[in-house]
Amino acid sequence: MDKMVPYPSGAIVPERDVEKTPILETHHLGIDFGGLTAVDEFSITVGRTEISGLIGPNGAGKTTVFNLLTNVYQPTRGTIMLDGKPTAGKTTAQVNRMGIARTFQNIRLFSNMSVLDNVKVGLHNSVKEGFFASVTHSLGYGKAEKKANERALRLLDFFSMADMANADAGSLPYGAQRRLEIVRALATNPGIILLDEPAAGMNPSETAELMENIRRIRDTFNIAVMLIEHDMSLVMNICEGICVLDHGKIIAKGTPDEIKSNPAVIEAYLGKKKEADGNAQG
Amino acid sequence: MSIASKYKALSKYARTNIKTYGLVIIAFAIMFPLQSTGTINNSISGQLVPICTYIVLAISLNLTVGILGELSLGHAGFMSVGAFSGVIAAAAFRDSVASDPLRLLIVIIIGGIFAGIAGLLIGIPVLRLRGDYLAIVTLAFGEIIKNIINCLYVGIDSKGLHFSMKDTASLGMTNGKIVLNGPQGAVGITKIATFTAGFILILITLFIVLNMIYSKTGRAITAIRDNRIAAESVGISVTKYKLTAFITSAALAGMAGALYAMNFSTVAPKKFDFNTSILILVFVVLGGMGNIMGSIIATTVLYMLPELLREFADYRMLIYAIVLILVMLATNSTKAKLITESVKFKIKGVFVRKNKDDSDKGEVTDNG
Secondary structure, three states: OOOOEEEOOOOEHHHHHHHOOOOEEEHHHEEOOEEEEEEEEEEOOOOOOOEEEOOOOOOOOOHHHHHOOOOOOOEEEEEEOOOOOHHHHOHHHHHHOEEEOOOOOOOOOOOOEHHHHHHHHHHHHHHOHHHHHHHHHOOOHHHHHHHHHHHHHHHHHHHHOOHHOOEEHHOHHHHHHHHHHHHHHHHHOOOOEEEEEEOOOHHHHHHHHHHHHHHHHHHOOOEEEEEOOOHHHHHHOOOOOEEEEEOOOOEEEOOOOHOOOOHHHHHHHHOOOHHHHHHHHH | OHHHHHHHHHHHHHHHHHHHHHHHHHHHHHHHHHHHHOOOHHHHOHHHHHHHEEEEHHHHHHHHHOOOOOOOOOHHHHHHHHHHHHHHHHHHOOOOOOOHHHHHHHHHHHHHHHHHHHHHHHHHHOOOOOOOHHHHHHHHHHHHHHHHHHEEEEEEOEEEEEEEEOOOHHHHHOEEEEEEEEOOOOOOOOOOHHHHHHHHHHHHHHHHHHHOOOOOHHHHHHHHOOHHHHHHHOOHHHHHHHHHHHHHHHHHHHHHHHHOOOOOOOOOOOHOHHHHHHHHHHHHHHHOOOOHHHHHHHHHHHHHHHHHHHHHHHHHHHHHHHHHHHHHHOOOOHHHHHHHHHHHHHHHHHHHHOOOOHHHHHHHHHHO
């Protein structure tokens, strides 16, 4: 793991990313639902190839942050810069095309479609096939489909799922469904991928495999990964920068070591959960 | 490999195509000689073109309801736009295009284009809504279309087409011909629709819809149906693809409407009311949502049923309703499914024993 060094702005990123524009930057992001402030003063900087973690107790607003970053919700305050460009006013589909992809806490696959088709839906914007090609199955349809099939299979193979390509997505075992969601998100060719509790419901060996996969995603595709996770051993193991959220506000930011010894975090989060703390040490 | 196992090795897409096109072509191959030699009675042969148009309508509505997953209750509205723009086009091209089939082609294309435009105009506001609200607003738009055409007067003379929303007198024609006469609808249409034209229109519809399902556009539409939020998250523009499906569906309905109108000497706007929309929806639901071949079969059977039940006279519609209920129960109850499965299993068992040397294990393990 690279050393974490500060940008001129003060935010810390891995040393290898410090020369480049951050992939994701938020400034004083906040959202209110009626009178309730769900997220407030959320400012982070994510380096181009950084693996970062977003942790916090249940109801802290972590998923809301993901929904803000992907423009599912429009923020009440603050700005989001994706690859140096503001995302204000864009739709979810448009910000995806700008380079942000995500998975969901409760799996959202197209369960009536095959595994291959799920990935091909992810490839949607890189498949060059117009309406008339679709309707006539000519005018470049064959070429486009062949290319899409090849790319989808290569992506599936990366997660050793190529042999399941023709199965119905809904019939896959739980762990495979989670992996497929990641493959589908990667198919959109993002600059940063957001994983919402990727290890939820996984056993220790599956979690270990997931950790390896997350590193491989970063190294192979050269993209940033940001994850929400309750499994502290996973977070402390693979994340370079961690951001701790409580009641919608950031209570700590830093490297895993800094977070582990941060008294505010221990008090607000790890302190309450003795087991989680133990995991983190081990 | 036997033919059966070769068929099994085909992709799902190829199998659906073979079954669906095969069914339509075989049905036509049987019905066409019967109709042209006059073997079947008049009441049935007179239903052939309407059946073709209703099959096209059911397939096109299945695109909106089954594939896109949005309930539309105004499909007859698009049919009506196609029918009356087709009637006007037929009047306009009566002298300039002498060949009947060519004129029919022009009429159908114009009907499709106008219904497609109506689909775009209605789709933009309507597709912002979801579920029940969308269904109710499409219902309202269907009624609006019917009422607009109900007070539309169109005439043609040497100077060209004249339009009015008031009465025939305000058309300002000297000695022209009335094409559309308000609530009376279109009068004096030259019947140019043929069974063959209906058959070709079904094939075109199948070509468009089946191709679309197995393409980038179709995947995007199905993805939106299965999980809108996930579809958006992978960069699919929901509005664009909903509109694409809706407009395609409307245009096909318009083409069917144009063919329908060309089969009668008079067509009244009242024909394309809520009941017709519901009738088409019944075909789609009973045939199975998203099941194109099901739509074709359901339309044929349910459309012919009242005709075949004519001998029951007063009890005709009662029996029709009972059949609807029975079909609904048979396709939806788990017990009925178990029975059909066991029948299938027995049939397969006979089939496997016959082909014992043809060691295709797939068929045995399928039922294990």
